[in-house]
Amino acid sequence: MIKGTVLINSETCKGCELCIVACPQDSLSLSQKINLRGYRYVELSQDNCTGCTNCAIVCPDAVITVYRQSKQNYKKAV
């Protein structure tokens, strides 16, 4: 399985959970903490991310940056 990870901007996350629904790996979950705007934000809660970008694609607020281990030379998966 390809190894990936995501970087989450906890201050722009609005806790809508759409990324959580979209993640095929169940890697994401809502934190108990709230950010300055009052939202519980998303965290990577499991180490099984494949870097599939699904979460990032559906994230309305462009909160998520996705990285993938593969060396292929493309910038975006979509």
Add this chain to the structure above:
Amino acid sequence: MIKGTVLINSETCKGCELCIVACPQDSLSLSQKINLRGYRYVELSQDNCTGCTNCAIVCPDAVITVYRQSKQNYKKAV
């Protein structure tokens, strides 16, 4: 052939000639005279009218009243 005739209100006729085109009997023609509004108006110029109402139906200005010899008890042909 059924015998008919038409009554033409020469003052409201605008001389558009649409009745002339519509008459299957060629019974109508434009007069040389002009009415008060400056239009040459239509006259019954032949005695072969059948009272088919075609002229009256297409007359925009409701200038023509049509009569027919038949004794059938209907008021309008359309």
Add this chain to the structure above:
Amino acid sequence: MPEEMLIDEMQCVYQKPGTLTDEYMHYCPGCGHAVAHKILMEVVEEMGLQEDIIGVAPVGCSVFAYNYMNIDMQEAAHGRASAVATGIKRVRPDKFVFSYQGDGDLAAIGTAETIHTINRGENILIVFINNGIYGMTGGQMAPTSLFGQKTSTSPYGRDVAHNGYPLKITELIAHLPGAYYVTRQAVHTPNTVRKFKKALNNAFEYQKLNKGTCFIEVVSNCPSGWKMTPKETLTYIEEKMLPEYPLGDIKVPTQNKN
């Protein structure tokens, strides 16, 4: 007069309907508006609607319709006749209500009101006089003007690339579920007039049954705007208008749609 002698023995088989006033009509010689007025009022008379109907006149050559039609009427702002008719029908649902509109009025400035009135299925009749031109203002291009048609604002002919396509608003609104009966008629020959009359009859019958919006397009002429004699307009209608705007029913109620 020789006619008068004859007449005594004859029956009157066609006369100006009593639902038209005695006012002299301001329309140009041979104008289809006048025919449409007359036929509409004939149907109103024959169906006995005169005391139970409210009409809406547009801004366009037929703006004075209320001078000629001997019924209660309102004159609407340009393009808004169907909104005005909606206002009337909503508060007087037991009355017959129709709007009478030109192509500039209904298909240009009034497009939104037309579409939404029909989409709501307002239980009214819309009579749409399509003469492919702005008659009243002196012959400018209408949304329904034909390809290449020369008008005072398309002096080199209507150019699709610049002015867009002749708008078949009737076909368009037929897709709306609120439209119950949609038909295209004409008034330039005795036969087309008879069919138009039948269509009007249908429309009022449907209105009585509360069926939704009925829409009758009338392909009409505008001798002045087209810069033709009335006779010439007959050919133009047959040869130019009808191929683009073919006559006939576009949407008819089906049995199961009651």
Add this chain to the structure above:
Amino acid sequence: MPEEMLIDEMQCVYQKPGTLTDEYMHYCPGCGHAVAHKILMEVVEEMGLQEDIIGVAPVGCSVFAYNYMNIDMQEAAHGRASAVATGIKRVRPDKFVFSYQGDGDLAAIGTAETIHTINRGENILIVFINNGIYGMTGGQMAPTSLFGQKTSTSPYGRDVAHNGYPLKITELIAHLPGAYYVTRQAVHTPNTVRKFKKALNNAFEYQKLNKGTCFIEVVSNCPSGWKMTPKETLTYIEEKMLPEYPLGDIKVPTQNKN
């Protein structure tokens, strides 16, 4: 942070496009507008249009689009975005122009402008966000609200007899010859987003080729207006919206239509 260590060895495969500004978006959590903005700007970035494109924002929740899209933009009056886009495109024909509009904006107050812009075949893209509600003003009924849908102005549910039918404006305008490419997309799943992106790509390619109006409806959600959590809106879209507004191309260019 463990991620950062990993990241050094990894490649970035998805990030916020540079064509979005750094502004925090005012949209409610989970709002489809934000997804649509992001994807639109991704396409603008990938196609290299950023310096040659002018967008038009509507009045509606996306009224602030110009704060988020890092391109030249104009904010239009409610319903008039396509007229504004027409004005821009006519004087800047060598630029890419799009309008971005909600269902109230495009399909209610702006109906006439929508229809006539497309009928003229203006060489622009119209992005139409159909969330079946007036988001910005607090959840009133839109022309596209569903049968029975409860909104703040249809508290007992949309009643066809009173409020009319959900208006399928996209199917309607597809009948206009000026419409070159008409498609209905969504943004609630990774897959629909990918297809939406492809559609945007097509539309800008066609615009480059001067093909006429391209129209992309986006079936979108409004968690606030629908009074649901964002997650719940996903089900509502699938179960209620899509049956009424099925996804897919409605009009595609055919070979012979070049």
Add this chain to the structure above:
Amino acid sequence: METNKSEIRLMKGNEALAEAAIRAGLDAYFGYPITPQSEVLEYLTLEIPKRRGIVLQAESEVASINMIYGAAGAGARVMTSSSSPGMSLMQEGISYIAAAELPCLLVNVVRGGPGLGTIQPSQGDYFQATKGGGHGDYRLIVLAPSSVQEMCDFVFDGFKLAEKYRNPTLILSDGALGQMMEKVEFPGDGSLPHQIPAWATTGKKGRERNFITSLHMEPERMEEINLHLQRKYKEIEENEVRYETFEIDDAEIVLVAFGLPARICQKTVELARAKGIKAGLVRPITLFPFPKKIISDLSKKIDRFLVVELNAGQMVEDVMLAANGNCPVHFKGRMGGMLIQPEEVLEEIEKIVEESLTLNAGQE
């Protein structure tokens, strides 16, 4: 819900207006959502199905006002409401309605303009309301409420005046009045009976045909129509002026303000008097007809006026016209959705008084 007796409630201005309309026998409402007045439509869609009348969300303000034209022409008691940009779209329709002399009630819950502006309260549409934003010479009867209670009361007054003069009446409110809650006491249902007028288009049963129009091609005829309208407006000016005064008897400086700012200025008058400044207040309630006479009378005995508005200076022109140079007229305004505070007005008073003292000192 008991609606046949009067009751006190705590309510938003917009909702109070809507409730009042139902109690005033509203036959039909046509409108389009816009902040900050959408509660009117929302309230009516909730209540009317349970009670009586028609409420229809139109596709636009243009459609709304023309539906109003149709329904009013057919003799119904009708109302529409909107906020600034929406009112601008109605101007053609309003001109038609005024010209065709159809009674109806219009409501503008004004927000900060121009353009899309902001949704906060403003009085920037005074000119549009009182001088006719549409084309041609016409006037609306304009009522300016300053409390939620008046948002209710003026609905009744508005219908009454509209029907008495066959003239559209406009309630010129603002976003704050629309959104705020206050106590309001409603009259019971049925206090304002309504009959379908004889001129209405209801089908020509048993009479000559009625028609509603504003078209008169012959300029001679159109001038007659205008003369008739002008006579009517004159009559309205003679009979229907309404205003309130506060502490004007010995006032040296008189504030003039309408709507919410009038309440704020009343507080200012109290603060000023506490400081020994002889301030007073005139609050025009009808903006057309404008209370010229009281202003004119005062102008001959006071030192100065200070007009306070939430705009760049609009009613101030009417005050100046009435004062006709008899005394100085000052202006203090806030714009773009900003409200004004009593203290701010007081400061302005103090500044003016001081300036005039310096001026007088300089002249000596």
Add this chain to the structure above:
Amino acid sequence: METNKSEIRLMKGNEALAEAAIRAGLDAYFGYPITPQSEVLEYLTLEIPKRRGIVLQAESEVASINMIYGAAGAGARVMTSSSSPGMSLMQEGISYIAAAELPCLLVNVVRGGPGLGTIQPSQGDYFQATKGGGHGDYRLIVLAPSSVQEMCDFVFDGFKLAEKYRNPTLILSDGALGQMMEKVEFPGDGSLPHQIPAWATTGKKGRERNFITSLHMEPERMEEINLHLQRKYKEIEENEVRYETFEIDDAEIVLVAFGLPARICQKTVELARAKGIKAGLVRPITLFPFPKKIISDLSKKIDRFLVVELNAGQMVEDVMLAANGNCPVHFKGRMGGMLIQPEEVLEEIEKIVEESLTLNAGQE
């Protein structure tokens, strides 16, 4: 057609305006037919394809004004024209354009209102033009031509002013000026160069993004916008006032009239002087900014003003505001499309003079 040199022609006002617009470098015209101004669109559709620019018949006036907004925002030199009912429909769009500070030229060939009214000439839209028929505090620069020549000249002036101040300019004409033919001398092409302004939306090549908006949710920010606009209007009032005077040096009664009636009043002045009445004339050319100072100055030395308008009395308010009670201001108007004749104005003068004599006699 030679267009690069000036030439004299006999032309309708509407056509002269259209020809002038082409010569002034019009990039785009968007408009909708309406009598009595349709010749503008007609002329442009005939000429522009042979020359330069864009002309598009829109589906409505609402669409036209919003196309203007778009094209002006994209930096083009643009114009639209209409007549009264059509202008009313544009009020929302005009408020947006004024708020977003987009330069453009608007033309109202006024007809008799209110409502559908008549197509004959009128000045019933003065209030709408000068006080803002749309919502919020904004001003148009308003030019009032009184000859076919000025229908041409003011197009150039209009574009110049609009672009100088980033403000819409309105030419307030009337049906008679639009329809009548007179001699007109045109400047050659190219006399009014135009560059795409830096703020325009043309694609953000090599710079930060530009955006055009009138939305400012924060009332503090919206107030700043308004203060900025008000400062601009003030500047316009200081710099751009234009008017003409005739025989005012020793005048005892001064007529004030704009547009066509100003020509008619000039004749009246001649007739009056022939009868020994010391009459004079002030003709405001800019209606906003209004020539307050000359009126104010005169008000201190003359006996009275007589304002003559083709309406129920609109500019008369601005005259009264400027005269500020220094002398009486009388009014004579015709409405509904009726023009006024020099003799009729003379009669009014004689009546006023007589009345004042009686009054004075009575007072002695």
Add this chain to the structure above:
Amino acid sequence: MYTTDEIIIAGFGGQGVLSMGKILAYSAMIENKETSWMPSYGPEMRGGTANCITIISENKISSPIVSKFDSAIILNQPSMNKFEDHVKEHGFLFYEASTIINPPTREDIMVYKIAAIEEANKIGQKQISNMIMLGAFLEIKPLVKRETVLLALKKVLPERHHHLIAVNEQALLRGKELVEINYHVSV
């Protein structure tokens, strides 16, 4: 001779009413006079009468619309009914003999009955009846020179119609003759 002449020309739409006024105005412009031409406009023209007011003056023209006229050229009965009373005292009224059944009755103006249509038919060019009328008018009221009118025609007519200028000249002259031999003065 005349400092200002205010002329009404009225008749049916098709009678060349507007162009007659235009040609007068054009001629005045060529002769460096002040001039204005104001048509009746809008839908009232439809089927009804058309008219225009042409003013020719040595001085700046104040109002292009007046209600009393120095001269009237009337081509049909409805216009006669409407405008007869609007001719100034001692003014001039020219009217078309063949279309006007009820001649004017005023005795304080100069009245000229011109059979222009008849004459035009004789010449065989129906459309020039208005030039015949104009010829008659200019003979009595020489506001502009006949040569100027022909110059004006050259400017107004499209190139392809320039061959008609000769027959127009003929018409002007015929008008002049008609008025010389065949008029009725009622003052």
Add this chain to the structure above:
Amino acid sequence: MYTTDEIIIAGFGGQGVLSMGKILAYSAMIENKETSWMPSYGPEMRGGTANCITIISENKISSPIVSKFDSAIILNQPSMNKFEDHVKEHGFLFYEASTIINPPTREDIMVYKIAAIEEANKIGQKQISNMIMLGAFLEIKPLVKRETVLLALKKVLPERHHHLIAVNEQALLRGKELVEINYHVSV
């Protein structure tokens, strides 16, 4: 005790900000006081903060919108940043302990830190944190009686929620206790 009290209540949309103000206003009405309630409105509420101004007075209320407040009840950090400076000198500020990281720094006002959310969680009814806050507020500023608040609740809540009134009463009392034992006065 107080002739007029101008109160701002501010927090996130979901924190019951508007209803807290409404209940206060309703209670004042029941006690025959003058009152007004003015919400922030429009799309700025979206995702951002909501607030309302409630005024309770013995006299007619002039302005429903003021910019300086006698009392502030602040439920989140952004509102604290925005409104701290708007409390009048010697005014009162109540704030939610669990959401506000940076406590107020002013020394010329009375500040009350209330752990309402925590307490509500303890009681097991998340939604009543605002009633706890209100209980605390009313203990310090007895503008209306606690019994009146319960009456108001009865009027405001739909019948089906009337069973919640008991727990609301509990919450009010808990607020009263909290403020008695656990506050910090900085003046």
